[in-house]
Amino acid sequence: MGFFNSCWETLLQFVSISPFGGPGRPQYPLPLGPSHDLTVHPHHASPGFHCSYPGYEGWESCNGPNSRDCWIQRRGAKQPLWNSFNIKTECTGIKREYWLEVSDMKIAPDGYLKPFGKVFNGSYPGPLIEACWGDEIVVHVTNKLTTNGTTVHWHGIRQLHTNEMDGVTQCPIAEDETFTYKFTASQYGHTWYHSHYSLQYPDGVAGPLLIHGPSSADWDEAWDPILISDWVHDSAFAVFQQELVPPPPISQSVLLNGTGHYLCNKTDPRCVCPQTDPKCVGPSSYFTKTFKKGKRYLLRLINASTDAGFIFSIDGHILKVISTDFVPIHPYTTNSLHIAIGQRYSVIVEATEPNTPAQDGNYWIRTQVPTGCGNIDPNGSDERTGIIRYGSGSAALPSSTKNQFPSNCTDEPYESLKPIVEWLVQHPENNVTENTYEAGIDLEKTHGYQRWDLTDTPLWLNFSNPTILNLKNTTWNPEYCVIPYDYKHGWVYLVITGDLTRLEKTKRRIPAAHPIHMHGHDFVILAQSNNTYNESVDPQHFNFHNPPRRDVAFLPSAGYLALAFKPDNPGIWLVHCHIAWHASSGLALQILERQEDILSSIGTLSKTKETCGGWEEWLKTTNVKFDQDDSGI
Structure with a gap:
């Protein structure tokens, strides 16, 4: 992104994640440097979380509701070109340290028991990993799976000079072994981390990653990243056999950040929802958030699916799109957003409640699967997967009307995706016919x-x-x-x-x-x-x-x-x-x-070779029958 500026020295700060999920807290107090070090408090970060940039006396945060394109600047400077770090520059921050544990766990995010789930730190999605633009991220991953190895991929992270940390250039982490991933957050925005070993992430081994930094449009409040995913009730390893012997697999439901609404038969013993509900819908039911009229909300969306693309929309509301993956773009507006698997979008929604009193302040969030973009069982769930409420008093289901938009299986319009930082592409060095x-x-x-x-x-x-x-x-x-x-x-x-x-x-x-x-x-x-x-x-x-x-x-x-x-x-x-x-x-x-x-x-x-040695030793000593049946990624 743009030209490179190395802007401050690295300072050690430890941040941990509880083995039971949830955002981490400092393990113990550590000095944040001299009093003139710059501290930035990102809006809507986890409680107690802040960005620290040591050694910048006379600098200040410039990121606010009406200046989101700026990050820090020299106090009183008249020429911002070389006196600020903003959407067109790069910088270096401090060290953030996290601990993750992968384990087997029975889970029911849509109200239907999945006996073969696999999770980070006892939760699905896994805990939020949070950093600031320019930080070094260190994550210790321990494998507690009893029948398999694991790896973790940090989706979309540049991994400049850290190819061995990509999660696919290594042997699996053996049972009870730990691999430490280290990489730099040279980009900013949001993404996700997930197992890149076989078919573990469809069983739950996925979580959000947020890197605080500037953005290309202004907003007031921000949500943590939202994972949108299709969901299969049986082990993904077993379901994969349907891909090898068609017809292709069908998912049972759709989840918003691990919350689903599956309509199952209440006599089914795996339907773990309250038996007092005649429809036996899941205890999590619908993903629900509250808007306050007049506020501008930043939504960070991630398609973390196995098979399905989605069209995301909120009834009666307009989406202002400001980034694609880790790339800030010139904002454009739409009433629906096509999100392919692995893609991320930042969108701003202005809470201008439509003048329709019959809605009672409640609006559906929809995640429609376009024809040809995935297979979801229509008897298990539908596109209504979340609710926006104006005010917290109502518990009624929305009666809002769906926005009108094309439902074809495609990307967002090509001409709409215009990066802020421009690249001019030259002739290829390679033989394109051969490639x-x-x-x-x-x-x-x-x-x-x-x-x-x-x-x-x-x-x-x-x-x-x-x-x-x-x-x-x-x-x-x-x-x-x-x-x-x-x-x-x-x-x-x-x-x-x-x-x-x-x-x-x-x-x-x-x-x-x-x-x-x-x-x-x-x-x-x-x-x-x-x-x-x-x-x-x-x-x-x-x-x-x-x-x-x-x-x-x-x-x-x-x-x-x-x-x-x-x-x-x-x-x-x-x-x-x-x-x-x-x-x-x-x-x-x-x-x-x-x-x-x-x-x-x-x-x-050396660490890669050490991990391979641990994997080979596990293969020799385990009683598990291990047969590779997939590509290895």
């Missing part, structure tokens, strides 16, 4: 099934042999789907299609749209089209001046997605579909970026 890939079902069986792939074979990684421990390789197992990019400057282009015009004899086309996620980078979207890719014609229409930028973008069914990124982050970086069933099937590839620079960028792989 054009197709999403389809491989006709050859791989490990017993026909699987999704992007290259000539589905991705299949050996848990015990991560790519990062093979940096001296000159050849690769084809199932690792390694694509070398040894460019040290300029731009690299990547085109992914869904039409199978190049490799149609080896793949079977399945009409499906795919949310494509790239690790280690923000990428620009040069083009995104529902039409079949024409290599001779379409590049003439690519957008090179300030195109949309993010880390998850939608590949339309039978269309194409053209991306570009800067090869400035040596490492092994996944590009994969974020439909968990597809990723586990093999719809992914690995970008090997600047192979000779990776180890020097990281510094050491």
Whole structure:
């Protein structure tokens, strides 16, 4: 983001999370530096949480309800260009430390018992990890699962010079072992952390991550990040078998931040809701929030689904969209928002209650699944998943009317997503023809099934042999789907299609749209089209001046997605579909970026090797029968 400014020294501060969930508190008092150190209290942060920037005498916070684009500034300065840190700059903060524990747990977030849940710190979603722009984040993850390993991915985090902390470039953390993740919050905004080991996050191993910083529009109150997710009642590992042997899986309900409303039969012993309710709806019921008329509310939305995209809306209200993933954009307004899996949006909602007294101050929050964007059992739940109340006195269900909007399976309008910090894209360094890939079902069986792939074979990684421990390789197992990019400057282009015009004899086309996620980078979207890719014609229409930028973008069914990124982050970086069933099937590839620079960028792989040693020892000594049945991501 913009030019780099190293603005202050690092100061140690420990923040912990209780093993039973909830935001952390300082473990014990630590000095925050001399009295002239700057302390910033982000609005609507956790109680007692603050940002600390040591050594900046004469500086002050400039972030307020009417100046959200500014973060800190030199007191009394007349020229803000070099006297403030704002939406176009970067900075360095302090150290934040957290502890997470992954364990098995029976959970019922929608009122129906899931006996095979897996959670962080005894809760779903996991506890909020909170930091400030520029902080170093340290998270100690301990695996208490008795039958499997785990890893954690910090979705969308840049991981510059910390490739081994990405959660997919390591062996699984063995039972009772701990791996410590360390990385810098060089971006700001909100995202989520989740297991990137097999199919654990659909069973509950996910939580929100919030990095306080400036924003591109003004607001008064902010909500903590909201995870929107589809939900399956049985183990995702078992449900995955339906993906390998079609028809594809169907989810039972939709959750807003772990709160659902599943209509189940009260005679079903797994229906754990109150038996006094004739419909036997879940005890959590509906996600509910309160508006105060005249206030501007910042909503931080995350699609944390396994399979479903959503159209988010609030009856009778307008959404002002101000960021896509970690990228601030010029605000635009809409009455509904398409959110693909893995995508994040910040939106501002002005609480101007519509003049409709019959509504009694209650309005539905809707999370509609567009046709072709996922499979939800219509008998279990519907799109009404939350409630906005003006005032806290009412308990009535809303009778509000749904906003009118298209319900097609797509991304937000391309022309609406205009980054504040502009990038100008140059010609590619790579051969784009060779780096054009197709999403389809491989006709050859791989490990017993026909699987999704992007290259000539589905991705299949050996848990015990991560790519990062093979940096001296000159050849690769084809199932690792390694694509070398040894460019040290300029731009690299990547085109992914869904039409199978190049490799149609080896793949079977399945009409499906795919949310494509790239690790280690923000990428620009040069083009995104529902039409079949024409290599001779379409590049003439690519957008090179300030195109949309993010880390998850939608590949339309039978269309194409053209991306570009800067090869400035040596490492092994996944590009994969974020439909968990597809990723586990093999719809992914690995970008090997600047192979000779990776180890020097990281510094050491000692902790990675230690974790692999613990995993190998667990495999030898456990009584659990371990059979890998998915791609390894």
